[in-house]
Amino acid sequence: MQADILIENGWILTMDPENTVFEKGSLAITGESISAIGRAEDLSHIRAREKVDAGGCIVLPGLVNVHTHASMTLFRGLADDLPLMRWLEDHIFPAEARLTPELVRLGAELACLEMMASGTTTFCDMYLFENSVAEAADAAGMRAVVGEVLYDFPSPCYGPIEKGFLHVEEMADRWKDHPRITIALKPHSPYLCAPELLCRAFDMAEAHNLPFVIHLAETAAETETIKKRYGRSPLAHLADLGVLSKRTLAAHCVKMDEADIALFATKGSAVAHNPQSNMKLASGIAPVPAFLKAGITVGLGTDGAASNNDLNILSEMRSAALLHKVNMEDPTVLDARTILRMATIDGAKCLGLDGITGSLERGKQADVILMDTGKPHMTPLHNPFSQVVYAAGRNDIRDIFVAGKGIYRNRCHTTLDANDICHRVREAVAGFHKKV
Numbered sequence: 001m002q003a004d005i006l007i008e009n010g011w012i013l014t015m016d017p018e019n020t021v022f023e024k025g026s027l028a029i030t031g032e033s034i035s036a037i038g039r040a041e042d043l044s045h046i047r048a049r050e051k052v053d054a055g056g057c058i059v060l061p062g063l064v065n066v067h068t069h070a071s072m073t074l075f076r077g078l079a080d081d082l083p084l085m086r087w088l089e090d091h092i093f094p095a096e097a098r099l100t101p102e103l104v105r106l107g108a109e110l111a112c113l114e115m116m117a118s119g120t121t122t123f124c125d126m127y128l129f130e131n132s133v134a135e136a137a138d139a140a141g142m143r144a145v146v147g148e149v150l151y152d153f154p155s156p157c158y159g160p161i162e163k164g165f166l167h168v169e170e171m172a173d174r175w176k177d178h179p180r181i182t183i184a185l186k187p188h189s190p191y192l193c194a195p196e197l198l199c200r201a202f203d204m205a206e207a208h209n210l211p212f213v214i215h216l217a218e219t220a221a222e223t224e225t226i227k228k229r230y231g232r233s234p235l236a237h238l239a240d241l242g243v244l245s246k247r248t249l250a251a252h253c254v255k256m257d258e259a260d261i262a263l264f265a266t267k268g269s270a271v272a273h274n275p276q277s278n279m280k281l282a283s284g285i286a287p288v289p290a291f292l293k294a295g296i297t298v299g300l301g302t303d304g305a306a307s308n309n310d311l312n313i314l315s316e317m318r319s320a321a322l323l324h325k326v327n328m329e330d331p332t333v334l335d336a337r338t339i340l341r342m343a344t345i346d347g348a349k350c351l352g353l354d355g356i357t358g359s360l361e362r363g364k365q366a367d368v369i370l371m372d373t374g375k376p377h378m379t380p381l382h383n384p385f386s387q388v389v390y391a392a393g394r395n396d397i398r399d400i401f402v403a404g405k406g407i408y409r410n411r412c413h414t415t416l417d418a419n420d421i422c423h424r425v426r427e428a429v430a431g432f433h434k435k436v
């Protein structure tokens with residue numbers, strides 16, 4: 001058999017339904033896909049254009065960041081240590097009024113650099129001027145689910161909401177045949193979107209068979225507002241409107257009680273859990289163990305870099321594991337395997353992409369990362385799941401492949417010019433500050 005790339009002798013965590021592990025395994029890539037995977041000795045007959053020595057590496061599916069606002073890298077550190085509403089209304093919304101498609105593209109490129117260097121191959125983004133984010137993801141060689149944010153007030157991107165729906169139609173048409181970019185419907189939240197907007201966005205998602213992504217139940221203030229306005233919890237309000245289904249991904253879900261969770265589980269919707277953003281904005285702790293018990297799919301997100309302040313899913317995994325253990329006073333909740341599934345195959349499920357990514361299986365897209373285990377903090381290596389979740393840092397990521405293409409090799413970006421982008425961001429942000 002002839003392959004394009006053969007990754008040899010790595011400790012492979014497939015994240016397939018059985019959590020199959022090959023302690024000394026190989027993985028062959030032909031074109032965009034995984035053409036063989038198994039024990040190294042069983043695949044030694046495979047010839048390849050390029051052989052990649054993964055000795056001393058853990059080989060994993062690319063990580064999936066199910067909730068971010070990539071271009072908010074531009075606002076990293078602009079305003080910290082504030083609750084959500086003051087942070088948004090006093091600092092972030094005024095800064096965002098000055099955004100342009102060019103700035104959003106630059107911020108997204110910076111985000112892609114950071115995400116790739118920390119093992120992320122797929123991300124789900126909601127922001128303004130999202131065509132620019134899709135272009136950045138495309139140039140980076142990453143996989144992305146992108147959607148223009150919709151809300152009741154005029155957007156700096158499309159103006160009034162009527163034009164917003166037209167804009168989303170155009171985006172869906174522009175990117176419909178792209179192999180790595182998916183468009184989604186992304187109304188901001190129940191508190192910034194009227195029921196008519198939510199229903200229309202959901203109907204459009206149904207008509208185009210696209211994901212429907214929304215912020216939900218992020219804070220106590222949101223619950224209070226929605227209860228006052230509609231007489232029910234944010235979750236019950238969305239259920240009433242009929243916008244919860246298998247295509248719905250709800251970000252945060254911090255303020256959900258037992259009744260909300262039971263109702264949510266019947267809809268087959270998924271949760272994007274953002275532990276670091278929720279901790280930093282002091283929003284609260286999402287009841288993730290209860291979600292899992294109810295059979296709800298949960299993926300991990302960073303949220304934007306202005307409320308985190310990085311885009312590192314590896315550290316998000318560790319935070320999620322530790323947060324829920326201490327919250328439940330139970331060290332057995334969210335074990336390392338469960339956490340790694342949330343950051344890989346369950347993340348892919350949240351985005352409707354589990355048929356093509358999220359695990360290393362023959363026929364799936366070759367979205368693969370190699371993690372170096374040679375450094376002192378990674379030594380010794382008793383259990384690779386534990387090592388990835390509790391010990392690894394982003395500097396341990398050595399190589400990344402998306403759809404069979406090496407987009408980060410030997411800790412160097414191959415698709416984007418990191419020095420140039422960082423330089424341009426510094427310049428753009430200096431000018432931006434002067435205008436504020």
Ligand SMILES: CSC[C@H]1O[C@@H](n2cnc3c(O)ncnc32)[C@H](O)[C@@H]1O
Nearest residue numbers: 069092096126127128149215303304
């Ligand atoms: C998400 S794009 C639209 C809008 O939402 C703002 N935003 C960023 N982070 C959050 C969050 O955690 N909850 C609610 N809204 C958020 C972003 O700055 C954009 O203006």
Ligand SMILES: [Zn+2]
Nearest residue numbers: 215251303304
């Ligand atoms: Zn968000």
